[in-house]
Amino acid sequence: MDESIVRGKKVVLRPKTADDADDDYRWRADPELAELDATAPLRMDFGEFQRHYHDEMRYPTPWVRRYAIDTLEAKHIGNCMAYDMDTVTGEAEVGIMVGDRKYWGKGYGREAMALLVDQMFQIAGMRRLYLHTLEWNARARRAFAGCGFHELRPVRRGGPNFVLMEMTRDEWMAHRSKVLGDPAQASPE
Ligand SMILES: CC(C)(COP(=O)(O)OP(=O)(O)OC[C@H]1O[C@@H](n2cnc3c(N)ncnc32)[C@H](O)[C@@H]1OP(=O)(O)O)[C@@H](O)C(=O)NCCC(=O)NCCS
Numbered sequence: 001m002d003e004s005i006v007r008g009k010k011v012v013l014r015p016k017t018a019d020d021a022d023d024d025y026r027w028r029a030d031p032e033l034a035e036l037d038a039t040a041p042l043r044m045d046f047g048e049f050q051r052h053y054h055d056e057m058r059y060p061t062p063w064v065r066r067y068a069i070d071t072l073e074a075k076h077i078g079n080c081m082a083y084d085m086d087t088v089t090g091e092a093e094v095g096i097m098v099g100d101r102k103y104w105g106k107g108y109g110r111e112a113m114a115l116l117v118d119q120m121f122q123i124a125g126m127r128r129l130y131l132h133t134l135e136w137n138a139r140a141r142r143a144f145a146g147c148g149f150h151e152l153r154p155v156r157r158g159g160p161n162f163v164l165m166e167m168t169r170d171e172w173m174a175h176r177s178k179v180l181g182d183p184a185q186a187s188p189e
Contacts, residue, residue: 006067006119008111009181013067013080013119020068021046021053023076027099037097038134038160065124069098069112077103080116082124090127090169092120110143114179117147121169130166141165148175 006013025046027033034041042049063085069078078098085092094116098109120126132155133140141151141163149165156162 006115007072008115010072010106010108011077011112011115012070012072012074013112013115014070016057016066016068016079018054018057020076020079021050023099024053024079025049027078027097030099033097033099036134036137036140037095038132038162063092065119067116069096069108071103071108075100077108078112080112082116082120082126082129085120085124085126087125090125092124092126092129094120094129094131105139109140110146111180113144114147117167117172118176118180121172127169128166130164132162132164135161135163147179148172 004015025042028042028049031041044052064081064083065085066079066081068076069080070076077100078096080094080096082092082094094113096109096113096116098104098112103109117129120129129149130152131144131149133144135154144165145151147167148171149167150171152164152166154161155164
């Protein structure tokens with residue numbers, strides 16, 4: 001039983017590996033994906049990216065958890081993560097990117113986020129999760145709402161406008177089985 005692998009009905013969350021670097025580089029250099037993530041496309045060449053990538057894998061930070069998102073057929077389609085994990089307040093920010101466009105709008109991102117949320121509340125001991133998404137990113141807002149996040153307030157940071165969304169552990173536990181379906185299907189392998 002590998003506790004770091006989480007299986008859902010459409011996706012599997014697994015630890016990142018060095019083999020993900022090609023996909024990650026392609027996605028992070030993609031202008032449309034960067035815009036959806038409110039960031040600039042990566043400019044560094046692949047060699048430099050790989051060096052940073054391997055350093056991150058070798059020296060993981062305890063307040064960050066990264067997962068690759070695979071389909072059930074083991075195709076890598078994206079990544080999700082929790083960061084700024086604060087073990088005192090029990091709060092963390094979460095983020096997700098389904099890099100492979102063929103899998104947008106088909107429930108893969110929503111389930112991946114729900115599995116990440118479940119891990120953070122049930123395994124990592126978090127009590128409140130939050131995220132920022134661009135106001136105009138209607139697909140993301142709807143996917144996150146479908147996981148149980150609710151919109152708290154708009155956030156203006158001098159650039160594009162974001163929406164702050166959050167969910168508490170109590171809220172998650174109240175409707176977890178509705179989002180994930182049969183809980184037995186969404187537990188660690
Ligand atoms: C945001 C993201 C994680 C959502 O995952 P997904 O698998 O595409 O989304 P889902 O299919 O689970 O849910 C999308 C919801 O939005 C709806 N939707 C799809 N396309 C839409 C669009 N263009 N406008 C509005 N709503 C849309 C879907 O109908 C669905 O809602 P419903 O099931 O309640 O009807 C994924 O699209 C993604 O990673 N996109 C690229 C990067 C990104 O935007 N990241 C978010 C940064 S905060």
